[in-house]
Ligand SMILES: [Fe+2]
C-alpha cells in the first residue's frame with residue numbers, strides 16, 4: 179500500500195471511536211435511567227459516525243478494493259490500534275463515566291489540533307467531530323462531578339473506577355511509528371504535546387468532584403501497537419460474529 | 430361534592446369527548462378515566478422500554494456499521510417513546526418511580542411480544558416489519574384519542590414507528606435478495622414472529638374486556654379483530670413481495686369479503702406468555718430490575734448533588 183503510514187494513522191484514531199462505540203452499545207437499555215440511556219446511545223452514535231468517516235477515507239486511500247466494513251470487521255486482533263482505555267469493560271456506571279471522561283478530554287484536545295492538519299479530509303472530520311466531542315466531554319465531566327460529589331457511596335465507586343482506569347491514560351500520549359512519520363509530514367498530531375495540559379484538565383475536574391488524582395505512576399500500554407487486554411477478543415467475537423459466520427454477503 | 434353534581438360533571442365531560450375536545454391534565458375527569466389512562470399509557474410506556482431489550486441484544490453483533498448505527502438509533506427512539514409516554518402518564522398524578530415499581534413487581538403489564546427471543550439478525554428485520562407494523566395499526570387511531578398528552582405523544586411516536594417499519598422491511602428485503610442462507614434466515618424469522626405479531630393486536634373480541642368504555646373515550650376505535658384483519662391484509666402482500674411464505678396453511682384471499690381468511694390463533698400460547706411463562710419473560714424482567722437496582726446509587730448521587738448545588742445557590746443569593 180502506497181499510503182501505509184497514513185492508513186495506519188487513520189486507524190489509530192478511528193479504532194478508538196469504534197471500540198468505545200461498541201462498549202457503549204452494550205449498555206443500551208441497561209442504564210440507571212432513561213435519560214442516561216439516551217445520552218450514552220447518542221455518544222455511541224456520534225462515535226460510530228466518526229468511525230465510518232475515517233474508515234471510508236482509509237478504504238479510499240488503501241488503493242485496494244476495501245470497504246468501511248472490511249476495515250471494521252475483518253482484521254485480526256493484533257491489527258486493531260485502539261488504546262487499551264476504550265476497551266475496558268462496563269464494570270459499573272462509574273467505570274462507564276470514568277472511561278468516557280478520561281477519553282473525552284484527550285479526544286477533544288486531539289480533535290482541536292487535527293482541525294489544522296494538512297490533510298483536508300482529516301481536517302473536515304475533525305471539524306465535525308469536535309462539536310460532538312465537546313458535548314461528550316461536558317456530559318462525562320458533569321457526571322464525574324455528580325458521582326464524585328454525590329453520596330459517600332458514589333464517591334467511593336467513582337474513585338475506584340478512576341484509580342483502576344488511570345494506568346491506561348499514559349498510553350494515549352505514546353507515539354507509534356506511523357504517528358511520528360505523519361507528524362513530520364504535517365498531517366498527524368504530536369499527542370505528547372498536550373499531555374501536560376491533559377493531566378491538568380483532568381486533575382481540575384477530579385478536584386472539583388472531590389476525587390483524588392491517582393498517584394500511580396505504573397502504566398500499561400500496548401493497544402496502539404495491537405497488543406490488547408484480554409477483553410478485546412470478546413469484543414471482537416461480538417463485533418465480527420456476523421461477518422465471520424457469513425462471509426461475503428450484503429446486509 | 431354531591432352525587433348529583435358529580436353526575437352533572439360526568440355528563441359535561443362525556444359531552445366534551447363526544448364533541449372531539451381534548452381532555453387536559455388540569456381538567457376535571459372521572460376517577461375511572463384517570464385510572465384507565467394510567468393503566469393504558471403506562472402499559473404502553475413499559476412496552477417501549479422492555480422492547481429495547483430484544484433489539485438491544487443485537488447492537489454489538491450487527492453485521493455492518495450502517496446497520497449498527499441504524500439499530501442503535503432505533504433502540505434509542507424506543508427509549509424516547511418510553512420517555513414521552515411516562516411523562517404523559519405523570520400528568521395524571523403518578524410518579525415515574527411508582528410506575529417502575531408496578532412494572533418491576535409484575536403488577537403492570539407490557540406487550541407480550543417482547544417475551545420472544547431474538548436469535549438471528551433477521552429478527553431485527555422481522556421485528557421492525559411486523560412488530561412495529563402491528564404497533565402502528567394499534568396506535569394510529571390513538572393520535573385522536575381524548576386525552577391530550579397521550580394523543581400528542583402518539584403523533585410523535587407513530588411517525589417514528591413507521592420509519593422503523595420501513596427500516597425493518599428493508600432489512601428483510603436485503604436478506605431476501607441475498608444468499609440462500611440469508612433468505613432462509615428471513616423465512617425462519619417470519620415463521621417465528623408471524624403468530625406472536627397477530628396476537629399483539631389483542632385477544633379476540635369475544636374475550637376482550639374494557640372495549641365499550643374504551644371506544645367511548647377514544648382509547649379504541651376499532652375492535653381487536655378488525656385491527657388484526659387490517660394487519661393481515663396489509664402484511665401478506667408485503668411477504669409476497671419479499672418472496673417468503675406466511676406460516677399459515679389456511680391463509681387465503683377471499684374474493685367475497687375482500688379480506689384474507691386465516692387460520693386459528695393459538696390463544697393458549699398467548700395466555701401462557703401473558704401470564705409470565707413465555708420464553709423470555711423472566712429474562713426481560715430481570716434485565717429491567719437489575720438495571721434499576723444497579724442504577725440506584727447513580728440516581729441517589731445525582732439527587733444528592735443537585736440538592737447540594739441548589740443549597741449553594743440559595744446560600745449565595747441570600
Ligand atoms: Fe416505540
Ligand SMILES: [Fe+2]
Pocket residue numbers: 477510564586
Ligand atoms: Fe409503541
Ligand SMILES: [Fe+2]
Pocket residue numbers: 507561589590593
Ligand atoms: Fe419502534
